[in-house]
Amino acid sequence: MASLVGGGHKYRDYLSDEELKNTKWRNGPPRYDVVDKLFEQERTHVWAEGSVEDKVQRLLKTWEMELVHKIDPNDMKSVDPTKFKKSVNGRKGLTPEEAIKLGGGYNTFLQTSLPENLRVYNPDDETFESSQNVFRSIFIRGFAIEVLHVYSGPPEIVYKFRHWGYMDGPFKGYVATGQLVELFGIGIFELEKESNKIVKAEFFFDRGELLGPLMKGGKNGESTSEMALLEASKCPFMK
Numbered sequence: 001m002a003s004l005v006g007g008g009h010k011y012r013d014y015l016s017d018e019e020l021k022n023t024k025w026r027n028g029p030p031r032y033d034v035v036d037k038l039f040e041q042e043r044t045h046v047w048a049e050g051s052v053e054d055k056v057q058r059l060l061k062t063w064e065m066e067l068v069h070k071i072d073p074n075d076m077k078s079v080d081p082t083k084f085k086k087s088v089n090g091r092k093g094l095t096p097e098e099a100i101k102l103g104g105g106y107n108t109f110l111q112t113s114l115p116e117n118l119r120v121y122n123p124d125d126e127t128f129e130s131s132q133n134v135f136r137s138i139f140i141r142g143f144a145i146e147v148l149h150v151y152s153g154p155p156e157i158v159y160k161f162r163h164w165g166y167m168d169g170p171f172k173g174y175v176a177t178g179q180l181v182e183l184f185g186i187g188i189f190e191l192e193k194e195s196n197k198i199v200k201a202e203f204f205f206d207r208g209e210l211l212g213p214l215m216k217g218g219k220n221g222e223s224t225s226e227m228a229l230l231e232a233s234k235c236p237f238m239k
Contacts, residue, residue, distance in 0.1 A: 011036065013062045014077045024071045026128075032065075035142025043146045044162065056159050057147040059189065063198060064145065068105050068132075073097065080192060083199040093200070106131040110207055120172060120211055134172070138214065139165035139181075148184075154196075157189040167214060175217040183209035 008016030009032070020029045047054040059078065066076040073081040073096035085093030088109055099108045107123040116122060126134070135143065143165040151158040164182035185205025192199050 011039075011058060011061050012065050013058065014066065023075050026069055026071050030065060030069045032142075035144050038141045038165070039144040039146065042144070042164070044148060045146070047147075052150050052153055053147055056150050056157055056189075059157075059198075060145065060147060060159075060161065060187065063189075063201070067099075073100075077197075079198040079201075080195060083192070084197075084201070085199075086201045086203075088203050089205070100128075103128045103131055106135055109203070110211075112207065120215060137169040138167055138171050138176070140168040141166055155191045155193050157191065159187050159189075161185055161187050163210075167217075171214040173219045174215050175219070177213075177217040179213065179216070181210065181213045183207075 008014070008019060012032070014023075015029075023029075045053070047057060063078045066078055070076055073084075076084075076096070079096075081096055085095055086099060086108065087093040088111060091111060094102070094108060102108050102111070103123065103126055105128060107126055107128070110121055110123050112119060112123070116124075121134075123131070143163060145161060145163045147159050148162055149160040151160070162182060162184050164180060167177045167179055167181050170176050183205055185203055187204075188200075188202040189198050190200035191197065
């Protein structure tokens with residue numbers, strides 16, 4: 001798998017001075033100094049530069065950067081915007097335009113079939129801006145991601161990932177615990193052979209691994225019961 005071009009950043013591509021200047025960003029060029037500090041302090045592996053794991057991790061971080069921070073899908077260089085689709089837990093694949101309509105970012109990853117009265121986080125009620133505000137106020141040190149294992153290489157890359165941060169701020173009325181919050185999952189990138197760009201991304205994980213711990217401190221200092229945590233954060237996996 002060839003390295004992506006563009007560079008300009010230690011862990012992500014397409015952040016060169018030229019890219020920063022000529023790209024339409026949601027809220028200005030992204031900064032990663034805070035989350036990269038968490039990543040460097042607590043990552044499980046330090047992959048050798050140029051290894052398959054290092055390349056896949058760089059591709060994942062680059063893709064996530066473009067997905068979250070670029071307004072125009074045509075500015076995304078890690079994917080082919082005319083062919084790309086993303087699916088989560090077996091749901092229908094979304095084009096970049098469809099993902100934007102859902103609010104992008106966290107909203108597309110936290111889609112659920114749970115009844116509305118059991119949704120501690122309801123993506124239908126959130127915009128891109130509100131969802132970013134919710135989780136950035138929780139994960140003040142950032143929400144880091146790393147690749148733990150690569151099972152197969154291109155054109156279909158299958159890997160295991162870890163996403164983690166600390167609950168340093170409140171969530172929907174639930175008090176901050178300061179504790180580690182982490183989720184594990186499987187990701188699949190399908191690359192087009194000629195362009196080496198992503199045309200399909202699939203993710204499989206339990207959203208309850210993220211939302212359950214955010215309720216652990218309870219509301220107004222009252223501890224949330226184990227059963228309530230289980231019922232409210234339960235993910236209808238693969239539905």
